[in-house]
Amino acid sequence: MSPDRAASIRAAILDWYRANARELPWRGTRDPYAVWISEVMCQQTRVDTVLPYYARFMARWPTVEALAAADDDDVRAAWSGLGYYRRAQLMLKAAREVVSQHQGRFPDDADGLLALPGFGRYTAGAVAAFAFDRPRAAVDGNVTRLVARLEALEGDVMQGSGAQAVWRAAEALAPGASPGDVAQGLIEVGALVCTARNPRCGACPVAEACKARAQGAVERIPAPRKRATKKAVALTAVLWLDGGRVLLSRQPEAGLFASLWCPIFLEGHLEPDGAADEALRAHRLDPGPLTSTGQVRHVLTHRTLEIHVLRASNKAPRRLPEGMAWAPLDALTEWAIPSVTARCLDAALDRAERAKIRLTRRETRRTPAAQGSLPGLE
Ligand code: SF4
Structure with a gap:
């Protein structure tokens, strides 16, 4: 120039x-x-x-x-x-x-x-x-x-x-x-x-x-970018709800959602009364009957997560495996949670439960809504 x-x-x-x-x-x-x-x-x-x-x-x-x-x-x-x-x-x-x-x-x-x-x-x-x-x-x-x-x-x-x-x-x-x-x-x-x-x-x-x-x-101009096809990854997310709290698992320090709190993720689309149950027992968890509540498609930069959401509601175990914790639903904005957690939770809750979370959040004037269904989380 x-x-x-x-x-x-x-x-x-x-x-x-x-x-x-x-x-x-x-x-x-x-x-x-x-x-x-x-x-x-x-x-x-x-x-x-x-x-x-x-x-x-x-x-x-x-x-x-x-x-x-x-x-x-x-x-x-x-x-x-x-x-x-x-x-x-x-x-x-x-x-x-x-x-x-x-x-x-x-x-x-x-x-x-x-x-x-x-x-x-x-x-x-x-x-x-x-x-x-x-x-x-x-x-x-x-x-x-x-x-x-x-x-x-x-x-x-x-x-x-x-x-x-x-x-x-x-x-x-x-x-x-x-x-x-x-x-x-x-x-x-x-x-x-x-x-x-x-x-x-x-x-x-x-x-x-x-x-x-x-x-x-x-x-x-500019010429449209040739976008690489995103790899599809099949996962099962287990949302274990106990009263007003949900069981979350902290992701490892490196890799996807590093150090953030997510539902229990299992590889593949697992059936509720077979492979999923078995995989959870391998984590020393007894989730009781699992119910399939929906699908979440979560698009990331290089891959698309196709998540099958299961809900567990057995009584809370006395001891949790390392890296897992109960998060109160009305205080989720205080947790380091990626949007995929909010979306899976959204898919696991029924309408009345979702409304209750919204009400609690509005009343306490927590973080304003970003882009997701649950206020405060993308
Ligand atoms: S710089 Fe962009 S907006 Fe300005 S004349 Fe060129 S194409 Fe149009």
Whole structure:
């Protein structure tokens, strides 16, 4: 990109951003901790969903020192419903490293930030630009789409040479006045104007510079991604309910839903009065008669879980196997629970039981609803 073209696009983005940017709680701050938390939360997650999580998180852990000293389970519980739980684990690790190795101060350039756990090229660029006003590019999905259209980049721009071309163009736009605002402006124009479907070219601040528009190629750029077929995984979830509580099992520290509380998962679709019963006895549990209550299809990034839900309601055993615990239904938001747990529970409860949980939660004004059937959990 020529310096003149870069300067003219940058100036148009900056003017538009200053007049049209959404007011978001993390905008306008130069606190690298606040910028970082918002960026991690916003990855793969809609801004509307992030807002209440961000407010609660910052109220509870307002500084990197506070987060570094936090209990891992409390952070996981605060993250419940946001998905991609590895983000929370890496975030804690990075906070502890900033405190123990950098005296609580974030490195003020992208290269230093990149050395912290969980910091990729995007997060390092975003924190360097937004918090320290460094001339660094921050290329997320919105910027990729905008730049691909501005430069009329054909082919796959999400990986390989296509992605490198996007980064090169975004980096060419970074140097100059107010690089932090330019970087945020590119994201905002991508999110609000140069949208995936029906881009608002008539209201676009960089329409005159847009090569895809000039070529009549807006509809086909960027090229749609070839999506890998997701692997289907068959599971059986056992929801053991005893009065107002449910038996949950903590997942291992590595792997799917790492360290989070889930129903008892068994591999395969197991019949209630045969294989499922047998598998539970192998865990030294006697669930009594099992009832099949429904199916849950839970889509993850690389696989789809096809879950057969069984309900058990035998009397609670006196001793539980290690890693299992009874969770009170009216306090589930205080547990580190992924959305799949809420969905399986939803499938196991009858209508009256579900209504009771809702009532309890509204009365106690717990976490507001995200996206799932049970309030407070994605
Ligand atoms: S003119 Fe249209 S396609 Fe080009 S950058 Fe603007 S909104 Fe996107």
